Amino acid sequence: MDILLVDDEPLARERLKKLLQDLPECRLVGEAENGDEALTLIMAEDPDLVLLDIRMPGPSGMEVAKQISELEDPPAIIFCSAYDEYALEAFGVHAVGYLLKPVRGEDLKAVIDKAASMNRLQRRSQQTDESPVPQRQHISAKTHRGLELIEIDSIRYFSADQKYVTVIHAGGETLIDDTLKELETLLGSRFVRVHRNALVAKKYILALEKSQEGGYHLRLEGCERKPAVSRRHLSSVKQLLQNL
Numbered sequence: 001m002d003i004l005l006v007d008d009e010p011l012a013r014e015r016l017k018k019l020l021q022d023l024p025e026c027r028l029v030g031e032a033e034n035g036d037e038a039l040t041l042i043m044a045e046d047p048d049l050v051l052l053d054i055r056m057p058g059p060s061g062m063e064v065a066k067q068i069s070e071l072e073d074p075p076a077i078i079f080c081s082a083y084d085e086y087a088l089e090a091f092g093v094h095a096v097g098y099l100l101k102p103v104r105g106e107d108l109k110a111v112i113d114k115a116a117s118m119n120r121l122q123r124r125s126q127q128t129d130e131s132p133v134p135q136r137q138h139i140s141a142k143t144h145r146g147l148e149l150i151e152i153d154s155i156r157y158f159s160a161d162q163k164y165v166t167v168i169h170a171g172g173e174t175l176i177d178d179t180l181k182e183l184e185t186l187l188g189s190r191f192v193r194v195h196r197n198a199l200v201a202k203k204y205i206l207a208l209e210k211s212q213e214g215g216y217h218l219r220l221e222g223c224e225r226k227p228a229v230s231r232r233h234l235s236s237v238k239q240l241l242q243n244l
Contacts, residue, residue: 001116002029002231004045006038006061007053007080012101016051016080019105026112027231035059039067043162046196046230047075049115054081054090062086065093072181073196076115139183141167141176150174152190156223157200158183168225194218194237198227208241 003026007013013031020026029045032038034056042050050068054061061079068074078097079090087098096118097111138149154170160180167174180199184191191199204221208229211217216234217226229237 001025001048001112002027002045003112004028004030004032004038004041004047004050004075006032006035006050006056006064008033008056009053012053012080016103016108019103019108022105023109023112025116029231035061035064035067038064042068042071042075043197046232048232049076049078049112051078051080054079054083054086062089062093065090065095069093071196072179073193076118078111078115139167139176139178139186141174148174152187155201156204156220156225157198157227158191159227160197168223170222192237192240194233195228195230196232200227202240205241208237 003020005013005016005020005028007016017028017031020028029047030041032041035058038050038052041047052061052065059067061081065077065079068077077093077095078099079086079095080099080101080103082101084100090098096115099107099111137153138151139155141148141150150167150169150171156168156170158180159166159168165176165178165180165183167176178186180193180197183199184193187199190202192202194200200218200220204223205218206221207219209217209219209226216229216231216237218229218237219226
């Protein structure tokens with residue numbers, strides 16, 4: 001699992017990092033000292049899990065958790081706090097665990113295993129609950145020219161950036177009002193989520209490439225831009241390419 005660590009205390013972060021080193025199934029993808037940094041890193045790194053402190057400067061961990069829970073594809077949350085009075089509120093924002101500091105290694109492993117198991121069950125549920133989606137031929141966009149229709153067959157991928165989604169298509173790039181979650185439901189099996197911020201047309205995928213920095217991206221037919229593939233979605237993308 002890819003993990004983001006959020007705590008304003010350097011010593012607390014160091015302790016958790018040492019504990020994570022003993023868990024080979026876990027990879028630390030970033031550290032944040034406050035809630036604003038955490039939200040930025042979540043959008044960039046697409047972690048599976050966030051280890052989140054509660055009392056921090058700026059937005060509290062509870063406020064950050066509420067914002068995380070509103071994301072289309074939120075990571076799991078485990079609170080790590082020196083205070084036990086927030087436990088009930090924590091499960092109100094769908095946290096999968098609540099650990100008291102100083103965190104013990106066996107407790108951390110147990111709750112991370114629980115989070116990993118829940119992720120697998122949720123993926124299975126999504127696969128079995130999928131229902132046929134009517135085949136749309138166009139999506140609409142409000143531009144300075146009025147209402148513009150974009151042929152779905154011309155779309156290479158959708159890219160999300162904060163509140164906006166950009167359609168990268170044969171005719172260029174266009175901003176639309178839809179969210180990636182809405183588009184994922186609307187377009188059914190023709191597109192695949194490869195990152196929290198990217199939804200890609202399967203028919204235009206040419207290859208999965210590894211960058212010099214160690215990350216992955218997709219090379220698409222008729223598109224110079226290469227959408228990033230997060231580690232969270234890497235295995236499903238590899239499986240998709242084997243079946244194409």
